[in-house]
Amino acid sequence: MNASLSFRGASVTAVIVVLLTGVLAVGSLLPASSPVQVSPFIMTLAGKYLAYAMLALAVDLVWGFAGILTLGHAAFFALGGYAMGMYLVREIGARGVYGNADLPDFMVFLSWKSLPWYWWGSDHFPVALLLMLVVPAGLAGLFGWLAFRSRVSGVYLSIITQALTYALMLAFFQNGFGFGGNNGLTDFKDILGFDLHSPYTRAGMLFISGLILAGALLAARYVVGGRFGSLLIAVRDAESRTRFLGYRPEQVKLLVWVFSAVIAAIGGALYVIQVGIINPGEFAPANSIEAVIWVAVGGRGTLSGAVIGAILVNLGKTLFTAWLPEMWLYGLGALFMATTLFLPQGLMGLMRHLPEKRPSEVTPEVTNPEGGEA
Amino acid sequence: MSAGTLLELSHVSVTFDGFRAINDLSLSLAPGEMRAIIGPNGAGKTTMMDIITGKTRPDTGVVKFREHDLTKLDEPAIARMGIGRKFQKPTVFEELTVRDNLLLSLKGLRSPFALLFAKETAEEKARIDGLLHTIRLGREAPRQAGGLSHGQKQWLEIGMLLGQEPDLLLVDEPVAGMTDAETMETADLLREINQTRSVVVVEHDMEFVRALDVKVTVLHEGSVLAEGELDQVSNDPRVIEVYLGR
Ligand SMILES: Nc1ncnc2c1ncn2[C@@H]1O[C@H](COP(=O)(O)OP(=O)(O)O)[C@@H](O)[C@H]1O
Ligand SMILES: [Mg+2]
Numbered sequence: 216m217n218a219s220l221s222f223r224g225a226s227v228t229a230v231i232v233v234l235l236t237g238v239l240a241v242g243s244l245l246p247a248s249s250p251v252q253v254s255p256f257i258m259t260l261a262g263k264y265l266a267y268a269m270l271a272l273a274v275d276l277v278w279g280f281a282g283i284l285t286l287g288h289a290a291f292f293a294l295g296g297y298a299m300g301m302y303l304v305r306e307i308g309a310r311g312v313y314g315n316a317d318l319p320d321f322m323v324f325l326s327w328k329s330l331p332w333y334w335w336g337s338d339h340f341p342v343a344l345l346l347m348l349v350v351p352a353g354l355a356g357l358f359g360w361l362a363f364r365s366r367v368s369g370v371y372l373s374i375i376t377q378a379l380t381y382a383l384m385l386a387f388f389q390n391g392f393g394f395g396g397n398n399g400l401t402d403f404k405d406i407l408g409f410d411l412h413s414p415y416t417r418a419g420m421l422f423i424s425g426l427i428l429a430g431a432l433l434a435a436r437y438v439v440g441g442r443f444g445s446l447l448i449a450v451r452d453a454e455s456r457t458r459f460l461g462y463r464p465e466q467v468k469l470l471v472w473v474f475s476a477v478i479a480a481i482g483g484a485l486y487v488i489q490v491g492i493i494n495p496g497e498f499a500p501a502n503s504i505e506a507v508i509w510v511a512v513g514g515r516g517t518l519s520g521a522v523i524g525a526i527l528v529n530l531g532k533t534l535f536t537a538w539l540p541e542m543w544l545y546g547l548g549a550l551f552m553a554t555t556l557f558l559p560q561g562l563m564g565l566m567r568h569l570p571e572k573r574p575s576e577v578t579p580e581v582t583n584p585e586g587g588e589a
Numbered sequence: 590m591s592a593g594t595l596l597e598l599s600h601v602s603v604t605f606d607g608f609r610a611i612n613d614l615s616l617s618l619a620p621g622e623m624r625a626i627i628g629p630n631g632a633g634k635t636t637m638m639d640i641i642t643g644k645t646r647p648d649t650g651v652v653k654f655r656e657h658d659l660t661k662l663d664e665p666a667i668a669r670m671g672i673g674r675k676f677q678k679p680t681v682f683e684e685l686t687v688r689d690n691l692l693l694s695l696k697g698l699r700s701p702f703a704l705l706f707a708k709e710t711a712e713e714k715a716r717i718d719g720l721l722h723t724i725r726l727g728r729e730a731p732r733q734a735g736g737l738s739h740g741q742k743q744w745l746e747i748g749m750l751l752g753q754e755p756d757l758l759l760v761d762e763p764v765a766g767m768t769d770a771e772t773m774e775t776a777d778l779l780r781e782i783n784q785t786r787s788v789v790v791v792e793h794d795m796e797f798v799r800a801l802d803v804k805v806t807v808l809h810e811g812s813v814l815a816e817g818e819l820d821q822v823s824n825d826p827r828v829i830e831v832y833l834g835r
Contacts, residue, residue: 441704441705442707442708443704445682445685445692446701446704448682448685449693453680456676457693458663458665458668459644459668459674460668460694460749460753462699
C-alpha cells in the first residue's frame with residue numbers, strides 16, 4: 216500500500232529463513248561421519264543469529280518506520296531472555312550443584328531461604344511465556360507513554376533509551392536484585408522435559424526459531440503494509456501534520472513501540488534457550504547500538520534488510536573475532552561508516568537497483584514541512 | 590456569542606519573546622460564510638490560524654467555535670470537531686501515494702488500533718475517486734506525493750482538507766506558486782466548496798481575492814485594520830498606507 220514498497224520482499228525472506236533453518240536442522244541430525252553434518256557449534260551460532268535477527272527486526276520497525284532511533288532495544292531483548300531464563304533455571308530443580316529442589320543455585324549460595332515473590336510461578340512454562348510478553352510490553356508501554364506524550368523525540372529520546380538499558384544493567388548486576396547478579400542465569404538442563412543438549416531438541420529449537428522469525432517478519436509486514444503503516448510513515452515524515460488531520464501521533468508511536476518491544480523480547484527468549492546463558496551484559500548500551508548498525512547495514516525501513524544485516528554482521532563478527540579479536544570494534548565502526556557513506560539504504564538498497572525502476576517511482580526530494588517537529 | 594456565529598475570536602493577543610504577533614484581534618465568521626484575509630507579510634495571518642487550530646495558545650482572549658472554547662483543546666481534538674487546515678507551505682506525506690494521502694485524510698477512523706485491521710471500504714474508495722476528480726489528480730493517484738509539482742501538492746492538500754469533511758476550512762495562501770490559470774481554477778474550487786462549508790482564506794494575490802468576491806478582512810500588526818468589500822477596503826487610506834506607504 217505504501218509507495219516505497221521496500222518491505223515487499225519480507226515474505227520471500229520469511230520463506231528463505233524457514234527453508235534454511237530446516238536444512239540446518241536436518242543437517243545437524245546426520246551422523247558425525249557425514250561430510251555435510253552441521254556441528255553443534257554451528258547450530259548454536261545459527262540460533263544466536265536468528266535471535267539477533269528478531270532484535271534487528273524490532274529496531275527496524277521503530278527506527279525505519281516510525282523514525283524513533285532507539286538505542287535501548289537490547290533491554291527488551293534481555294528482559295525476554297531473563298523471563299525464559301527463570302523458567303529454565305527452575306527446570307534444573309534438584310539437579311543443581313546444591314541439590315536444592317526449590318531454590319536455584321545462586322539463591323542457595325546467597326543463603327536465601329525462600330523464593331522471592333516475583334519468582335512465583337516461574338516453574339510453569341505458560342507463566343514464563345506470559346512474563347516474557349507482559350514485562351517487556353509493560354515497560355515499553357510505560358516508557359513510551361511517558362516519552363511520546365511529552366513529545367520527547369530525536370536525540371533526546373535516543374539518550375533516554377540508552378539510560379533505560381543502562382539502569383536495567385546496573386540493577387541486574389546486583390546480587391540482591393534476585394536474578395543471579397554478575398553470572399546471570401545458566402547451566403540449564405532441559406525445556407518442557409526435552410534435554411537442551413540433545414541434537415533433536417537443538418534441531419527442533421532452531422527450526423522453531425526460524426518459524427517464529429518468519430512469523431514476525433510477516434506480522435511486521437502486515438503492520439507496516441496496511442493503513443496503520445501509511446499512518447506510521449506519515450507520522451515519521453510529518454508528525455505535526457497528522458495532528459491537524461485529527462490523529463494522535465503519540466498513540467501511533469506507542470502502538471508500534473510496544474509491538475516492537477515484544478518482538479525483541481521473543482528474540483531474547485529464543486537466545487537464552489539456544490545459547491544457554493543470559494547475564495546483565497546483554498543490557499549493555501553497546502548491544503543496542505550494535506543492533507542499530509545491523510539495521511543500517513542491511514537497510515533501514517526494509518524489514519528483510521534488518522534480518523540480513525543482523526545475520527551477516529554477526530557472521531562477520533564471529534569470523535573476525537576468531538582472526539583478529541582486538542580489531543573487531545574498528546571493523547564494525549568502519550563497516551558502519553562505509554554503509555552510511557556509500558550505501559545509505561544498506562544492502563537492500565543495492566538489491567533495489569537491480570530491477571528496472573518504474574518512472575513513477577521517483578524518489579521524493581526531502582522537504583521539511585512547515586510545522587514539522589524540530 | 591450570537592446564534593449566527595460559527596467562529597468568533599475576541600480580544601485575542603499572543604506575544605512571542607516580547608513581540609506582539611496578534612494584538613487584541615477580534616473577528617467573527619457566520620455559518621456558511623467565506624472570508625478572505627489579506628495583509629502584509631508578518632501581519633499575523635498564519636499565527637491567527639495557529640491559534641484557531643490549537644497549535645498556538647493565546648495569552649489572552651476567547652476563541653469560540655460554535656459553543657466550544659478552542660483555547661482548551663489540542664490540534665487533534667479541534668480537527669475532529671470539524672476544522673480543517675491547509676498550510677501555507679504545502680505539506681503532504683511525500684513517501685505515500687496521492688491515493689494514500691487522501692485515504693489518511695478521510696473523515697472517520699482515527700484510532701491507530703482500529704487502523705491496524707481496517708480495510709478500505711467500497712464507500713471510501715468512491716470518496717477518494719470523487720476527491721481525485723475534484724482536485725484533478727486522477728492520473729497521479731498511484732504516484733508518490735513527493736513527485737508532484739508545487740501546484741499539484743497544493744491541490745492534493747485541498748483534497749485532503751475536503752476528505753476530512755470539515756465544517757470550517759482554513760486555507761493559508763493556496764495559490765502561492767500557481768500559474769494564473771491554476772489560480773482561477775482554485776478560486777472556482779473554493780467557491781464551490783463554500784456552497785456547503787465555511788471558509789477562511791488567506792491570500793496576497795489580489796486577482797484571486799477579487800475572483801472570490803467575498804467580504805475581506807485586512808490584518809495589520811496583529812489586529813484588524815479594515816473590513817468590508819474588496820473595493821471598499823482597497824480605497825481605504827489606511828490600507829493604502831500599509832500596502833503602499835513604505
Ligand atoms: N513561533 C513563533 N515564534 C516567534 N515569532 C513568531 C512565531 N510565529 C510567528 N512569529 C512572528 O509573528 C509575526 C506574524 O507572523 P505570521 O503569522 O507568520 O505572519 P503572516 O502569515 O501574516 O505573514 C511575524 O513577525 C513572525 O516572525
Ligand atoms: Mg503566513
